[in-house]
Amino acid sequence: MRQRYQLKQRPQRSRSYESDDHERGACEWCEYALVITLATILLIGVSALTIFWVFYYRGGYAWADDTPDKQFNLHPTLMVAGFITFSGFSVLLYRICRCFRRIYVKLLHAIFHALAFPCIVIGFLAVLDYHNKKDINNFYSLHSWIGFVAMGLFGIQYxxxxxxxxxxxxxxxxxxxxxxxxxxxxxxxGILTFVLGVAACLTGLTEKAIFGLGAERYSGMVDEGIIINAIGVAMVAILAVVMYILSRDKFRAPESRGIHMRTSVDL
Amino acid sequence: MRQRYQLKQRPQRSRSYESDDHERGACEWCEYALVITLATILLIGVSALTIFWVFYYRGGYAWADDTPDKQFNLHPTLMVAGFITFSGFSVLLYRICRCFRRIYVKLLHAIFHALAFPCIVIGFLAVLDYHNKKDINNFYSLHSWIGFVAMGLFGIQYxxxxxxxxxxxxxxxxxxxxxxxxxxxxxxxGILTFVLGVAACLTGLTEKAIFGLGAERYSGMVDEGIIINAIGVAMVAILAVVMYILSRDKFRAPESRGIHMRTSVDL
Structure with missing residues (x-):
């Protein structure tokens, strides 16, 4: 019996000079690096694509009484930067900075949210002032209601x-x-605020596509419509990747796993 | 030392005729019942509100060549029923049916998804046929792209x-x-499909509000606009409640907690 066991074990040991545990660890690190890289590319990419869209199709930025449309352009750019790029990095920091001391991770989390804060405030003031200049009602749309709740939650959370x-x-x-x-x-x-931020951005993009292009041109699949859709798809991809990273327990920093089990923070 | 320990213990025991553990258990059950009731009301309410909206403001349902607008009304109603109400209940069943045998919970999960399946298929065919009748392009909008991914994921998952x-x-x-x-x-x-379903519904509601009411009336805060926004807000509330329920480890059925810890399904 013992001999049979040894016969079975030997080929496994000699198959490779690295142990199975070692291989599994390398696989985990590979998956970790891949997913974090993908998240980074998407988070930076979505803001870059929004800026490209504004410069190429919407005439860039300005804040003056005679250029309300260029002032409006600050709204999507800053909201995407605040609610998606900066907030996304801030949420992911707890997974990216595995080897940092806890206090540094906290400070980085606070700093990234501190960067998101003025973006959201100025982005909000830009559209409020644009509506007043153009004599459009405020807070009439589903987009604005979701955005309002997301902003309120962001402020309270901060x-x-x-x-x-x-x-x-x-x-x-x-x-x-x-x-x-x-x-x-x-x-x-925090996760709810992030998801609401994405929902506000998606409904906002839909509004802008229809108001900016008109139903005819948007349904005619013009280039700008496809760019706007691509920004939305990037946001959905970010949501998927962020949810995946947060759901993987093994991506957590080792010292916080204990807290996780005890307090059952699952998201 | 032993005497001091006993002195400390006595007042706690005589303070109440129920133990702390018992009280905590009652609190947990109270929270569980409250949250599950809230989820049930919201999941049924969102479909009821959509049906009310269609009958009161959009002229009800039909499927004929001379009534394409009434045929379109099947699209939001069936998609909300399929992606939110039935899928939502199906997802929550694993938390609601705590005391059932696992195989029955699985069967109920499959049955609720089997109810969602024809809703999504007919809802999809309704809008496809409506677009063809009205000579509108298919799959041009962000809403349709998100919806397409959500439908694909739903099919593969099923x-x-x-x-x-x-x-x-x-x-x-x-x-x-x-x-x-x-x-x-x-x-x-599964959670990703649910979130994408909600995102598709929110962008779809935004489209319908602008196309159906026009920018002027929608920004004028007419009753129908507020009803459409209310449907969207109900969806956001559902998303929040479902995420909350799924994140609470203690809402899990006792026998699946072990599997959860082992496989780290956090969502």
Whole structure:
């Protein structure tokens, strides 16, 4: 019996000079690098494509009384940068920076959201001022309602996050329990804010395609329509990749896996 | 030392005739019942609101050569029923039916998706035929691109799920490993399909609001515009509630928690 077992084991050992565990680890790292690279390309690509669209088809940017359309162009660009590119990187930092100290990852998370914050505020003011200049009602569309909720959640999340996870560190030990109990709530609402941001961008792109091109030209598959659709498809791809990365437990930094199991932050 | 321990323990025991664990359990069940009820109301409500919108503002349903607009009305109604109501219930069944045997939950999951299937197919044919009758291009918009991907994923998921998790049960033991390895992939792609379905519905509602009402009336906040926005808001609420339920590990049926931890299906 023992001899049979040894006979079975030997060919496996001599097949390769690396162990199976080692190979599996390499595979994991390969998958990790591939997915993070794909996410990075998509997150930068979606903002680059939006800027290209505005310059090539929409006449670029301006903020003056006689160029409201160019002022409007700030709205999609800054909202995509704020809600998708910067927020996306901020969310993914907890997976990308596996080997950093926790406090640095937190600071980077706060910095990326701090970059997203003015983008969202200026993007919002740009469209508000554009509507007022053109005498169009505010907050009438589904896009604006979703965007409003997303902006509200973003603001609350930023305030709560800054206060709880950075300011309360002054009293590190005394607030540990409170901070740990906030983590799953902050994570769940953070993902919801990101998904709502994507939904607001997709409905906004649909509005802009119809208003900007008109039903006839949009349905005639003109180049600009396809570019707008491509921006939307890139956003859907980002959503898929971000959800995939967040759902993979093994992409987590080793020290946070314990917290994950305990507090059941699944998203 | 032992005496001090006993003194500390006594007041806790006499404070209430129920133990803390019991109270916590009751709280969990209360939260569970509340969230599942909310999800049920929203999932049924969104389809009811869509049917109300079509009958009250869009003249009801028909499928004839001289009433293409009434034929189009089948598209939003059936897509909302298929991608949101039936698919939503199907996804949630794994949390609602905590005490059922696994095979019954699977069968119910398959049955709800079997109800969604004809809705999506007929909803798709309705808009395809409407476009052909009105001589409008197919698949030009972002909405149609997202919807196409969502339909494709739905079909693949249904075929793979039916084959792997029901047909392969004929050889239960031999296929257990293969089926277990498919679970996280099926779950991740299932959630993605659901999110894409919601995204397709939101962009579709935006299109319909602008095409059906026109920019002037939609921005004038007419009743129909608000009803359309309300349908969209209900979808966003469903997305939030479904994501919340799926992220709560304690809502899982007890026997599947082990599988969850092992295969790290986080969504």
């Amino acid at each position: 305030a709560v996050g800054f206060f709880s996870f950075l300011l309360l560190l002054i009293c590190n030990k005394g607030t540990a329990g409170f901070r740990a109990s906030l983590v799953p709530i902050h994570a769940a609402f | 075929a793979v799920g039916f084959f792997s998790f029901l047909l392969l049960l004929i050889c239960n033991k031999g296929t257990a490993g293969f089926r277990a390895s498919l679970v996280p992939i099926h779950a991740a792609f």
